[in-house]
Amino acid sequence: MRHSLRFKFVVGFLIIIVPLVCFLLFNNIYASNVVREQVSKTNSNALNQYVKQLDQMFTEATNYLNLLNENETEVNSVDFIPFDSDDYVINKVKLFQRFRTTLNYYPLMDSFFLYNIRAHDLIFASKRDYYTERDTILNKLTVDLEAPPAQVIEEWQLIPSGTGMALIKIVRLSNNLLAGALVNTDRLVDSLGFLEIGSTGGAVILSKQSEVASSTTLSDSKLKVAMNTLLKPDDLFQTVTDPAGGKKYLLIGVLSDVANIKYRVMIPEETILRNLPFFRLAVYIVPLGGFLFLLFYFILLRQVLLKPMKTLIQGMNRIMRGDLNTRLNENHSSEFAFLMGTFNNMVTQISKLKIDVYEEKIRTQDAEFGLLQVQIRPHFYLNSLNIIHSLAAIKEYALIQKMTQLLAEYFRFIIQTKNGTVSLESEIRHIQNYLEIQKLRFPNQLNYEIVLPDRFLNCIILPLTIQTFVENSIIHGFASLKELFVIRILIDENDQAADDLLWIEVSDNGIGFPEPILRKLQDGTYENEVFDDGHLGIQNVMQRQRIQYEAKAKLLFNNGSNKGAEIKIGIPLSYEDKEEEDDV
Numbered sequence: 001m002r003h004s005l006r007f008k009f010v011v012g013f014l015i016i017i018v019p020l021v022c023f024l025l026f027n028n029i030y031a032s033n034v035v036r037e038q039v040s041k042t043n044s045n046a047l048n049q050y051v052k053q054l055d056q057m058f059t060e061a062t063n064y065l066n067l068l069n070e071n072e073t074e075v076n077s078v079d080f081i082p083f084d085s086d087d088y089v090i091n092k093v094k095l096f097q098r099f100r101t102t103l104n105y106y107p108l109m110d111s112f113f114l115y116n117i118r119a120h121d122l123i124f125a126s127k128r129d130y131y132t133e134r135d136t137i138l139n140k141l142t143v144d145l146e147a148p149p150a151q152v153i154e155e156w157q158l159i160p161s162g163t164g165m166a167l168i169k170i171v172r173l174s175n176n177l178l179a180g181a182l183v184n185t186d187r188l189v190d191s192l193g194f195l196e197i198g199s200t201g202g203a204v205i206l207s208k209q210s211e212v213a214s215s216t217t218l219s220d221s222k223l224k225v226a227m228n229t230l231l232k233p234d235d236l237f238q239t240v241t242d243p244a245g246g247k248k249y250l251l252i253g254v255l256s257d258v259a260n261i262k263y264r265v266m267i268p269e270e271t272i273l274r275n276l277p278f279f280r281l282a283v284y285i286v287p288l289g290g291f292l293f294l295l296f297y298f299i300l301l302r303q304v305l306l307k308p309m310k311t312l313i314q315g316m317n318r319i320m321r322g323d324l325n326t327r328l329n330e331n332h333s334s335e336f337a338f339l340m341g342t343f344n345n346m347v348t349q350i351s352k353l354k355i356d357v358y359e360e361k362i363r364t365q366d367a368e369f370g371l372l373q374v375q376i377r378p379h380f381y382l383n384s385l386n387i388i389h390s391l392a393a394i395k396e397y398a399l400i401q402k403m404t405q406l407l408a409e410y411f412r413f414i415i416q417t418k419n420g421t422v423s424l425e426s427e428i429r430h431i432q433n434y435l436e437i438q439k440l441r442f443p444n445q446l447n448y449e450i451v452l453p454d455r456f457l458n459c460i461i462l463p464l465t466i467q468t469f470v471e472n473s474i475i476h477g478f479a480s481l482k483e484l485f486v487i488r489i490l491i492d493e494n495d496q497a498a499d500d501l502l503w504i505e506v507s508d509n510g511i512g513f514p515e516p517i518l519r520k521l522q523d524g525t526y527e528n529e530v531f532d533d534g535h536l537g538i539q540n541v542m543q544r545q546r547i548q549y550e551a552k553a554k555l556l557f558n559n560g561s562n563k564g565a566e567i568k569i570g571i572p573l574s575y576e577d578k579e580e581e582d583d584v
Contacts, residue, residue: 065171083119099125115178136161156259185214198271226264308336324351425457477510501570512559521557
């Protein structure tokens with residue numbers, strides 16, 4: 001293979017093209033990484049600046065709460081005016097209006113509130129769900145007032161709010177008054193829409209303990225990645241992979257300086273270069289163009305030189321496999337046209353020579369097959385005469401009459417077997433005649449069982465194949481006349497095998513095969529043994545099977561559990577032509 005012209009051309013082509021393609025790919029990958037890093041830094045810086053703006057909003061809101069009693073005179077009035085007086089109500093309304101006006105300066109803030117501890121009165125203004133936020137604030141105030149005094153918490157705290165989470169800041173203005181502000185974290189997540197998150201990306205707010213603190217469009221697998229990935233303070237971003245989909249994402253994270261939250265944004269890498277169509281096109285076109293340019297040379301070389309050579313080699317391989325009908329197209333360059341023409345002339349001459357040899361081989365095999373089939377017949381002739389002689393000796397004329405009738409049918413079968421094969425029905429009927437003759441010889445000492453399904457009646461078989469093994473069972477396996485000798489013939493198809501064979505099993509309850517003979521039968525050396533005329537039956541069957549079916553037929557020998565002989569004959573399953581059957 002390494003010395004072939006094709007191999008050398010391919011190796012030379014690869015030596016040129018592989019380094020060039022690798023360089024182009026490396027260059028494009030490097031350029032993609034540079035662009036990805038720049039776009040990632042841009043998104044990271046944009047998120048970082050936006051979080052600073054949010055922190056500035058939280059800081060300003062905190063300062064507003066701390067100076068509330070100084071800037072709003074109504075706050076001090078609420079602290080001292082009786083709760084059930086008209087002045088208290090008027091001041092409460094004024095504070096509500098001030099809170100509503102202040103909320104307009106803070107687009108993301110949801111509510112401002114003032115709580116009178118002594119009167120258990122909550123004054124607050126809200127942009128969204130009034131009752132949900134009121135319950136959220138009262139629950140938080142109740143918990144804080146019932147708890148023992150604790151250290152002042154400067155950060156905005158996360159608390160449950162309805163079905164979500166919220167950030168709250170509470171400032172104590174006096175022993176009786178608490179002021180605060182509330183913002184829903186979902187509003188903060190929604191405000192991150194200016195980032196190009198894409199359809200598969202998303203944002204989420206986590207607590208600094210990495211607990212989910214907002215709703216999110218991220219799937220469960222992506223959310224776990226956002227929660228479990230540790231971003232170092234110096235890292236503006238990090239590339240992560242979604243374990244569910246296998247896609248890569250750009251993970252950006254920023255900590256809030258004034259709230260107990262951190263922001264996590266996952267942007268699909270595929271959207272980073274989406275707005276750079278020319279660059280995305282160049283990443284694929286440049287390597288592809290270089291590859292196609294060099295590939296054109298190889299295709300031209302293949303068409304002119306390699307393809308005609310391959311055609312010539314394939315033709316030679318087909319000739320080696322025995323396909324002498326192979327002819328090659330001579331429509332090539334003058335050099336290859338000469339080679340193809342010479343090849344075709346050579347194949348024509350070989351084909352004629354092989355036909356002559358093949359016909360001679362067929363004539364030889366036909367003669368050998370006929371000789372083998374004739375060798376089988378004398379066995380039964382001699383045995384039949386012995387049986388008639390025995391019946392005549394005991395003057396059983398009725399049995400002799402029956403036996404001669406059976407013999408007539410047997411000879412009719414032999415005479416009509418002219419095509420080399422018979423139907424399985426005819427073969428079994430012939431064996432029944434033979435066994436009936438043997439039963440006349442051994443009354444009450446011999447019996448037989450034959451199972452032949454109707455669907456196999458027209459299957460074809462070499463004549464006298466089964467009869468040879470039945471005859472051997474009686475001659476060699478009938479060891480004792482005191483015990484009923486039973487021969488069983490079972491015809492069936494192995495449904496679990498893919499060999500499409502018809503299996504014929506012949507078994508008896510006799511003495512079985514001697515161990516030396518059985519070993520030779522099983523390892524395939526019995527056919528080559530040299531025997532006298534009395535041991536040619538099985539060898540004849542083996543040779544006839546080999547000539548007729550080549551390697552497709554099978555013969556299996558064994559001794560059964562009852563110590564009797566067991567033979568299995570496997571032949572290709574084929575059926576007799578109906579017209580031929582009618583001619584017979």
